[in-house]
Amino acid sequence: MTVAGFAVDLGGTKIAVARIVDGVVSARRQRPTQAGADLDGQLQSIGALLEDVNYRRGEPLGVAVAGRVDRDGNWHAVNTATLSAIAAAPLGEALRERFGKHALATNDAAAAALAEYRLGAGQGAYNFAYLTVSTGVGGGLVLGGRLIDSLTGLAGHVGFTSSQLGKDRCGSGRMGTVESVAGGRAIAAAAGMGDAKTVFAGDPQNAAIHRSEQAVAGLIGDLTAILGLDQVAIGGSIGLAPNYIAGVRTHLDQEPALFRPPVVPAGLGNDSGLVGALLHCLEST
Ligand code: ADP
Numbered sequence: 001m002t003v004a005g006f007a008v009d010l011g012g013t014k015i016a017v018a019r020i021v022d023g024v025v026s027a028r029r030q031r032p033t034q035a036g037a038d039l040d041g042q043l044q045s046i047g048a049l050l051e052d053v054n055y056r057r058g059e060p061l062g063v064a065v066a067g068r069v070d071r072d073g074n075w076h077a078v079n080t081a082t083l084s085a086i087a088a089a090p091l092g093e094a095l096r097e098r099f100g101k102h103a104l105a106t107n108d109a110a111a112a113a114l115a116e117y118r119l120g121a122g123q124g125a126y127n128f129a130y131l132t133v134s135t136g137v138g139g140g141l142v143l144g145g146r147l148i149d150s151l152t153g154l155a156g157h158v159g160f161t162s163s164q165l166g167k168d169r170c171g172s173g174r175m176g177t178v179e180s181v182a183g184g185r186a187i188a189a190a191a192g193m194g195d196a197k198t199v200f201a202g203d204p205q206n207a208a209i210h211r212s213e214q215a216v217a218g219l220i221g222d223l224t225a226i227l228g229l230d231q232v233a234i235g236g237s238i239g240l241a242p243n244y245i246a247g248v249r250t251h252l253d254q255e256p257a258l259f260r261p262p263v264v265p266a267g268l269g270n271d272s273g274l275v276g277a278l279l280h281c282l283e284s285t
Pocket of ligand 1: 010011012013015033133134135136183184185195196197198200236237238241
């Protein structure tokens with residue numbers, strides 16, 4: 001299959017769009033996400049960015065978004081603090097109306113997991129998890145060669161499992177989630193700074209960063225107990241920050257060997273969500 005077309009990756013912090021040729025990003029634009037924008041507002045931002053990469057209506061368009069996309073194509077924030085105006089938004093229908101029948105939406109981390117499994121750090125794995133440590137903590141699971149999905153679109157939202165380090169209620173309504181300790185918003189809040197990027201730039205040894213690494217290591221141990229993972233890839237701007245994965249591995253070393261799969265950086269770097277969104281679209285339409 002020729003992997004060519006356009007893709008969008010809408011996260012809690014940034015929206016990226018790309019033209020993809022032969023599975024590789026050939027043009028890319030991004031802008032900050034408006035966290036409080038409703039479906040229409042988000043689509044306007046997407047449309048404006050797509051114009052910049054010469055997208056034309058009717059061309060294949062994969063759209064990966066933070067939050068869950070259910071079987072009917074409705075989009076829901078899971079952590080309501082991340083995308084506050086997105087609740088049962090008819091994204092699938094709106095995309096088809098605006099961009100044509102070759103536009104399809106899915107969850108961002110599920111898309112990235114698919115891309116990493118096919119073209120990146122998950123190639124050849126049997127049970128593979130992709131984790132993104134970004135504004136929140138997301139995940140996608142490829143088990144026995146199949147990307148796990150669900151009617152609700154919630155499958156793979158591993159950031160909403162519990163962490164031993166968690167004490168606060170997160171925007172999902174759950175207590176003590178991994179996301180509430182390890183995500184960018186949590187790191188920034190714990191360090192008393194505006195965003196996680198500033199925390200990393202100021203002091204890479206900040207305790208909030210170590211707690212994030214430790215929570216992600218605990219998550220990997222738990223997921224490995226449940227799923228028998230043989231490979232884990234980590235992405236997201238925090239996951240790919242220098243020394244972050246090394247920090248996760250240091251904490252994971254406290255686990256018995258059986259619960260410690262190899263943990264590697266996303267092979268496609270920051271492009272896995274984009275490439276995976278298009279793969280998902282091409283394989284489903
Ligand atoms: P999104 O959540 O929109 O998918 P990212 O993967 O870029 O986007 O994650 C955003 C989070 O990563 C924010 O909390 C931001 O402060 C943080 N961040 C961005 N760049 C860096 C960096 N170079 N080092 C560490 N953290 C970063």
